[in-house]
Amino acid sequence: MIPVILYASETGNAADTAHRIARAFRSHHRRISCQPMNLFPLSSLPHTNLLILVTSTHGRGDPPPTMLPLWNALLRSSLPEDILEDVHFAIFGLGDSSYERFCWAGKMLARRMEGLGGSKMGEPGWGDERSPNGIEDAFLPWLQQTLDLFLPYLPSTSTSPPLSLTELPPPIFSLEPVVSAKNDDFPIDLDRLSISPPPPASSMNGHTRAAPPRVEDSVHGHGSSSTMPDDWVWATLKKNERVTKQGWWQDVREIEIEFEDPKTTPYLPGSICSLQPQSSAEDVDAFLEMSGLEDQADIPMTITALHDEQPLPPHLPPSKTPTTLRSLLTNHLDIRASPRKSFFEWLRRLSPDERERERLDEFIEDPDEIHTYATRPSRTITETLADFRETRLPLSHILEILPSLRRRQFSIASSWEAHPRKVQLLVAMVEYKTNLKIPRKGLCSSWLAGLTIGTRIPIHIASPTLFLPPNPETPVIFVGPGTGVAPMRAFIEVRVRQGAASNTAVYFGCRSKSSDCFYASEWEMYMEKGVKVEIAASRDQEEKIYVQHLIKRDKERIKEWIVDREGSVYISGSSNAMPREVREAIAWCISTEGAGDLSEEESKAYVEKMFEDKRGGEESW
């Protein structure tokens, strides 16, 4: 019997936790498989006797998108009530208790698994980022409990004692040079591969080099989809234009991308576009130097999974597809990520230096040390390697050590009807100074900023989570400060075409009407058509005015549209206090304090129910 770990992760924490669990089992010489939830064949679930589920929670208690296929399948009412009677499962959820629905996705999943006959192995673990030691407080005891419960059922593959935390486990994937030029196993003529190292940075006169293309694509021909997941498509960058005033503190871009395939299926308003960023050539060079792997960078290599039960993770090129370390570091592995505990555990296994080991032990024992050293100053993996100069990352384990270069999601700001075959995005460039005053740039936004018009990029379109009411007579209130206005703009385009302008209101927030008022000319046009457009320019006057203030000011309309006419509300933007404050402002409007006749409690419950019934929607990031 081989247990299976299934994880659903959005920003990588649950994936990292799942791999830590797998490593713990392997250290005890047990075979185990660790896979993303969305890639697991659902028909195999009822026959998976030992299952470990790991998921985070996002949005307002929502599952990460990669949990959805499994989750939707489990919700089918036609499923026999005992379909999972042979499944024994343990579950660990990751969350943050400052959110109302703490670890909600994990809790819902556990309940449904049990409802379908699954048996829980031990108590679930709910990891809380707000806990003094972060998720470790719940994770470490949960892991011990899970090992104690599972190990007796699993045959050991060795008579040796378990590996200690400081011993290097055998690799589970291999990354090895391609030896034969062409044979049946490997049907690609290596001579035709365009694998050449980029020019040295010193020859670039300070200009940023374009990242090299994916070597895998050069093998299969320009524009091939062979290494791209099936649901990604090629598109061309058509516009990359700053829309904030020159000199303004923030650079926000309007990005327009055109689908290459003229037969592309139209997307719905509110859909999400994912982009796969690349690391810059400079970052890759720095990593290669720090890790001592420069001489391996441009050698054609292939990746192989070394155990039948453990498939290659989806972020890596498929086996037998030639690649290079440089291409992997550019396109697949994240060298700019802030190191997690698991990275320090790897360094501890690898460091030959006593003083480094002592420091690494401190990190492993005290999550606060990692927070101060790595998380707060956004220190990157490459910078960490620079501090641990004696430690070298072996090629044999690098695919396990480095996290995946994750895609970034963007709300689509356009509707298909108004911009056929095109996707428009509103992207804020992430630029900030750390507590150590080191300037930082966001990986995806800075990659996007450097792309020239005409560049071909793979994109993925995901279905919306927010939907317009079918009846154009139903009033809709959109609240989208900053780049949160993106999906709202797409919805408004559709509402105006539906003849619903007079039943549509938008509350947009910026700092100054003259500097960061996105779509300024469109707002005037929409107002002429009857849309109620309210702009909270927070810093254009002495006192700060935000969208929630304008909502309260319009209490009569809010009460009439929401309570009397059963309208909908959509909120989008930054996940800090804004969405909660907007919900509170709406509750205030419909209460006796505002323009309604509900008590404070009743009005809060009313708004909560609206969101549950999908008359309200929120998309925050």
Ligand SMILES: Cc1cc2nc3c(=O)[nH]c(=O)nc-3n(C[C@H](O)[C@H](O)[C@H](O)COP(=O)(O)OP(=O)(O)OC[C@H]3O[C@@H](n4cnc5c(N)ncnc54)[C@H](O)[C@@H]3O)c2cc1C
């Ligand atoms: C459903 C959804 C829709 C989205 N839609 C949009 C959209 O329409 N437009 C848009 O611009 N973004 C949108 N985002 C966010 C987007 O996906 C990226 O997270 C964002 O562009 C940053 O990515 P990056 O790779 O440039 O930055 P990263 O390299 O991922 O860096 C971001 C990280 O930097 C750190 N950081 C950033 N600022 C600071 C600071 N001031 N101080 C300290 N640390 C800081 C934080 O840890 C943050 O998580 C959306 C996200 C989701 C989930």
Ligand SMILES: Cc1cc2nc3c(=O)[nH]c(=O)nc-3n(C[C@H](O)[C@H](O)[C@H](O)COP(=O)(O)O)c2cc1C
């Ligand atoms: C936009 C956003 C929304 C979140 N919503 C919730 C939530 O509703 N409940 C919760 O317990 N945690 C919530 N979290 C916290 C995440 O679950 C937590 O950061 C987790 O470690 C992320 O794991 P991942 O990287 O595997 O996705 C949210 C985090 C973000 C960024």
